[in-house]
Amino acid sequence: DPGKRKYHPVSDACWRRGAPVPYLALARTFQTIEGTSSRKCTAETLANYFRSVMVLTPEDLLPSVYMCLNQLAPRLSRIGAGHSRDIPDEGSGASTGMSVGQVRANARRVGDLGVAANNARRTQRCMRPPTPLRVRQVFESLREIARMSGQASVSKKISKIQTLFTACRGCEAKFLIRSLEGKLRIGLAEQTMLHSLAIAATVTPPGPGPVVYNAIKGLSADDIKDLTEKNVLILKSAYCECPNYEQVVSALLKYGLPELRVHCKLTPGVPLKPMLAHPGKSVSEALNRFENEKFTCEWKYDGERGQIHVPANEEGGANLAKAAIFSRNQEDNTSKFPDVLARLPKLLKESVTSCILDCEVVAYDPENKHILSFQILSTRKRKDAALDGGGVAVCVFIFDLLYLNGEPLVRKSLEERRALLLEHFNTSPGEWEFANSKDCNELEEIQEFIDDAVRGNCEGLMVKALQGPRSYYDIARRSRNWLKLKKDYLEGGGDSVDVVVIGAYEGKGRRAGLYGGFLLACFDKQTDEYQTLCKLGTGFSDDELRRATIALKQHIIPQPKHYYRYDISHRPDVWLAPVQVWEVRAADISLSPTHRAAIGLAASDRGLSLRFPRFVRVRDDKTPENATSANQIFHMFLDQDRIEFTSRDPADDF
Numbered sequence: 117d118p119g120k121r122k123y124h125p126v127s128d129a130c131w132r133r134g135a136p137v138p139y140l141a142l143a144r145t146f147q148t149i150e151g152t153s154s155r156k157c158t159a160e161t162l163a164n165y166f167r168s169v170m171v172l173t174p175e176d177l178l179p180s181v182y183m184c185l186n187q188l189a190p191r192l193s194r195i196g197a198g199h200s201r202d203i204p205d206e207g208s209g210a211s212t213g214m215s216v217g218q219v220r221a222n223a224r225r226v227g228d229l230g231v232a233a234n235n236a237r238r239t240q241r242c243m244r245p246p247t248p249l250r251v252r253q254v255f256e257s258l259r260e261i262a263r264m265s266g267q268a269s270v271s272k273k274i275s276k277i278q279t280l281f282t283a284c285r286g287c288e289a290k291f292l293i294r295s296l297e298g299k300l301r302i303g304l305a306e307q308t309m310l311h312s313l314a315i316a317a318t319v320t321p322p323g324p325g326p327v328v329y330n331a332i333k334g335l336s337a338d339d340i341k342d343l344t345e346k347n348v349l350i351l352k353s354a355y356c357e358c359p360n361y362e363q364v365v366s367a368l369l370k371y372g373l374p375e376l377r378v379h380c381k382l383t384p385g386v387p388l389k390p391m392l393a394h395p396g397k398s399v400s401e402a403l404n405r406f407e408n409e410k411f412t413c414e415w416k417y418d419g420e421r422g423q424i425h426v427p428a429n430e431e432g433g434a435n436l437a438k439a440a441i442f443s444r445n446q447e448d449n450t451s452k453f454p455d456v457l458a459r460l461p462k463l464l465k466e467s468v469t470s471c472i473l474d475c476e477v478v479a480y481d482p483e484n485k486h487i488l489s490f491q492i493l494s495t496r497k498r499k500d501a502a503l504d505g506g507g508v509a510v511c512v513f514i515f516d517l518l519y520l521n522g523e524p525l526v527r528k529s530l531e532e533r534r535a536l537l538l539e540h541f542n543t544s545p546g547e548w549e550f551a552n553s554k555d556c557n558e559l560e561e562i563q564e565f566i567d568d569a570v571r572g573n574c575e576g577l578m579v580k581a582l583q584g585p586r587s588y589y590d591i592a593r594r595s596r597n598w599l600k601l602k603k604d605y606l607e608g609g610g611d612s613v614d615v616v617v618i619g620a621y622e623g624k625g626r627r628a629g630l631y632g633g634f635l636l637a638c639f640d641k642q643t644d645e646y647q648t649l650c651k652l653g654t655g656f657s658d659d660e661l662r663r664a665t666i667a668l669k670q671h672i673i674p675q676p677k678h679y680y681r682y683d684i685s686h687r688p689d690v691w692l693a694p695v696q697v698w699e700v701r702a703a704d705i706s707l708s709p710t711h712r713a714a715i716g717l718a719a720s721d722r723g724l725s726l727r728f729p730r731f732v733r734v735r736d737d738k739t740p741e742n743a744t745s746a747n748q749i750f751h752m753f754l755d756q757d758r759i760e761f762t763s764r765d766p767a768d769d770f
């Protein structure tokens with residue numbers, strides 16, 4: 117409750133109304149957040165900063181939000197933070213007069229390039245104090261640096277960093293360098309940032325009304341709690357439907373929280389984070405979960421997720437020229453699937469003027485009319501594919517309708533969404549099909565349907581609530597209202613995990629010239645770290661290993677990132693930037709004295725590791741930060757006694 121802490125957004129701020137927000141104000145906020153382990157304190161500290169920005173310099177709210185997230189633009193635009201490998205070291209070296217080697221040695225010693233840079237700054241003297249940095253200026257510079265490309269770009273980037281670095285005061289250098297590296301490492305998750313923004317807008321409401329510095333004064337503690345919870349939900353829902361901070365922040369400032377949902381709605385063309393499923397361990401678990409409720413089972417197709425968006429045109433009809441298909445990761449896959457979009461006229465009935473469909477795109481053999489494996493789909497060109505799919509035909513299996521003719525449907529039941537899907541869309545065999553579904557009731561019926569799905573080359577079933585609020589489409593959430601029953605773990609094989617490759621070991625013998633083994637990590641969202649999970653050296657075909665080696669060689673880095681957590685005994689021959697996500701299957705998860713995954717959760721001094729891991733496939737549709745998280749690994753570890761894992765031959769271990 118920041119209202120009680122007597123923070124005043126005007127008199128406690130370190131800048132004047134209308135002045136650009138000093139970068140130092142944000143850096144000090146980061147510093148305080150870094151120094152606390154309390155989520156409440158984090159949320160309040162950031163909320164107070166946001167309150168001051170909203171009252172004094174609202175135009176700096178958007179850059180502040182982006183800088184908290186290490187984001188430089190809406191996710192869709194793909195302008196990323198985390199810049200060229202050595203630029204931050206070279207930039208800080210150039211500005212402190214140290215060699216890159218010295219900078220790296222210092223960073224190794226203190227374990228953090230940001231801290232090393234800050235220490236180096238303290239020993240420097242300036243002839244004349246430079247103009248203090250502003251939040252918007254730092255943000256714009258980060259954007260410029262990210263956009264620079266071409267021959268002279270490295271020296272231009274270094275000189276830009278040098279200019280910023282020379283002007284740093286206090287703790288600014290530390291956070292500037294971390295922003296350049298693409299990781300703030302202050303334990304500030306996006307959900308907490310949204311929470312803080314909602315608290316700020318509750319206490320000091322922006323919008324068309326008069327400014328009230330403390331709108332919760334005089335309210336009871338219960339009322340404050342209720343109001344805050346309601347507002348957090350409003351803000352998070354608005355962002356889920358419209359995942360674009362430019363729109364959300366500007367609507368918040370202009371219309372305030374009560375009107376936010378009216379101005380931030382699902383919009384065809386803006387991809388949303390999809391609803392995700394929980395693994396179910398048995399058919400009876402599904403029956404228990406949906407006891408006394410209507411539910412449905414759908415085949416779980418093994419392809420890649422496709423979110424198809426068709427906006428309306430000015431005449432009010434469907435604008436097929438602007439139709440797009442997005443990945444699970446909100447990446448624009450339109451040029452990967454031109455064949456799919458070319459077939460849209462067969463799908464849409466005349467009644468459709470705009471829509472968003474949730475589907476699985478699956479490799480398909482049109483001659484023999486059957487589904488092909490994911491491995492075949494992964495051989496398809498990732499960009500600018502030919503209209504005939506370059507030899508890999510696909511069929512789209514539609515399983516949900518999220519928006520139709522100007523209306524979001526996410527708050528309608530699955531039963532209603534499905535009825536609208538059947539009413540307004542056509543199927544076309546081998547091109548557009550509705551996911552095969554059955555509203556089962558009995559255990560045997562579900563078991564038979566799983567067997568059918570497996571015979572049809574599917575992974576198993578998705579079991580979904582059909583009626584009432586539990587069947588709403590939960591944007592961006594992994595929900596227990598969708599249970600995935602994969603044949604593998606029903607048969608006792610354990611679920612697979614998606615992990616990040618951070619290092620490689622040179623191959624020997626038959627694998628000479630290639631990498632023979634890899635160091636894998638999961639991402640811990642709380643600490644912003646990649647924590648090692650296992651070494652892996654099996655499961656590849658020769659061709660997969662050759663392709664992995666070629667792809668990964670482009671991402672070698674001279675030293676481990678400061679946010680890699682590993683034990684020296686696993687030091688690989690080459691370190692790799694965290695870019696590739698691999699699906700890996702393992703015999704089980706065990707406590708490890710040397711691996712660092714979920715350290716502190718399962719045991720204070722030990723992490724978790726995968727036993728007998730095997731490579732399954734590359735997951736191009738997942739970013740490293742969307743890979744299986746440390747927390748998920750921890751929960752899989754806890755659930756193990758309920759999943760019967762099969763042990764494989766220890767010789768398989770790398």
Ligand code: ATP
Binds near residue numbers: 415417476614
């Ligand atoms: P997750 O997406 O849950 O992180 P994942 O990407 O490894 O994990 P799975 O665990 O295999 O995917 O299961 C979820 C995925 O299954 C969905 O993202 C979707 O792409 C796919 N899928 C296939 N058929 C369906 C269906 N009928 N309903 C929902 N999703 C389906």
